[in-house]
Amino acid sequence: MKESVIKNLKILREKGPLVQSITNYVVMNNTANALLAIGASPIMAHAKLEMADMVKIVNALVVNIGTLDEFWVDSMLLAAKEANERNTPWVLDPVGAGATPYRNDTLTRLLTFRPTIIRGNASEIMALAKANVQTKGVDSAHSSDEALAFGKQLSKEASAVVCISGAVDYVIDGDKLTRIKNGHELMGKVTGMGCTATALVAAFAAVEPDPYLATVAGMTVMGLAGEIAARKAEGPGTLQLYLYDALYHLKESEVKQWAKVEESDD
Ligand SMILES: Nc1ncnc2c1ncn2[C@@H]1O[C@H](COP(=O)(O)OP(=O)(O)O)[C@@H](O)[C@H]1O
Numbered sequence: 586m587k588e589s590v591i592k593n594l595k596i597l598r599e600k601g602p603l604v605q606s607i608t609n610y611v612v613m614n615n616t617a618n619a620l621l622a623i624g625a626s627p628i629m630a631h632a633k634l635e636m637a638d639m640v641k642i643v644n645a646l647v648v649n650i651g652t653l654d655e656f657w658v659d660s661m662l663l664a665a666k667e668a669n670e671r672n673t674p675w676v677l678d679p680v681g682a683g684a685t686p687y688r689n690d691t692l693t694r695l696l697t698f699r700p701t702i703i704r705g706n707a708s709e710i711m712a713l714a715k716a717n718v719q720t721k722g723v724d725s726a727h728s729s730d731e732a733l734a735f736g737k738q739l740s741k742e743a744s745a746v747v748c749i750s751g752a753v754d755y756v757i758d759g760d761k762l763t764r765i766k767n768g769h770e771l772m773g774k775v776t777g778m779g780c781t782a783t784a785l786v787a788a789f790a791a792v793e794p795d796p797y798l799a800t801v802a803g804m805t806v807m808g809l810a811g812e813i814a815a816r817k818a819e820g821p822g823t824l825q826l827y828l829y830d831a832l833y834h835l836k837e838s839e840v841k842q843w844a845k846v847e848e849s850d851d
Pocket residue numbers: 705706707723724725750751752753754767768769770771772773777778779780782804807808811
């Protein structure tokens with residue numbers, strides 16, 4: 586697993602894939618900068634009139650429903666449909682799933698276009714798997730351990746790779762499971778860390794044909810960069826800044842030494 590992360594980081598930096606995001610107002614700048622820092626090329630685009638043309642030229646797509654509205658939802662559906670038809674990998678970030686019926690209905694419609702990967706926090710994954718949970722807006726009210734069974738169910742039902750993020754990140758592909766124990770609790774104090782993880786996962790999916798390996802690579806790199814940034818940070822503000830530097834400078838030797846990635850049978 587570690588070797589695959591290292592290989593994919595090298596390929597990503599060589600290829601500089603183009604990643605489109607239809608994402609929320611809160612994180613547009615942060616996720617674009619994180620994509621640049623890791624070596625990808627970001628484009629944020631949500632106009633309905635350019636959607637089909639845009640999806641044709643990108644290497645991966647993020648659909649993040651964080652600040653959805655009726656105009657954006659139309660664009661999201663168009664983009665997801667186009668990506669599905671073209672076999673372009675697309676990653677769904679179900680921000681705030683379970684918070685309102687509008688979010689849940691939109692997610693049900695998006696799922697019909699078969700996301701390649703779904704990355705959410707524990708409450709969001711539980712809500713998507715139809716657990717009867719009350720979520721706390723965009724933040725998780727559950728641990729990733731609590732969501733594991735629901736993540737497995739969702740992966741099978743949606744035929745997608747599912748990532749449940751949290752203190753431990755789980756990456757699930759049907760019966761396959763990887764645990765990633767990197768990251769830092771200060772990451773929970775900066776908005777957009779999950780959205781950034783999703784964007785990185787999309788960048789890896791643009792260069793790695795196996796979405797399971799791409800998700801493991803994206804989440805490992807995010808966790809490591811968060812951990813490295815937290816060593817220098819004095820609080821949430823500096824954590825955000827140091828995260829870009831950590832992504833930019835992340836070395837093969839650091840992945841080898843510090844990645845805590847385990848594939849397991851349960
Ligand atoms: N307590 C924690 N310890 C280590 N890493 C964490 C912790 N909480 C969040 N992270 C990391 O922060 C990133 C965002 O995860 P999360 O907070 O679950 O998503 P979201 O921002 O969508 O709620 C992931 O890379 C995750 O591993």
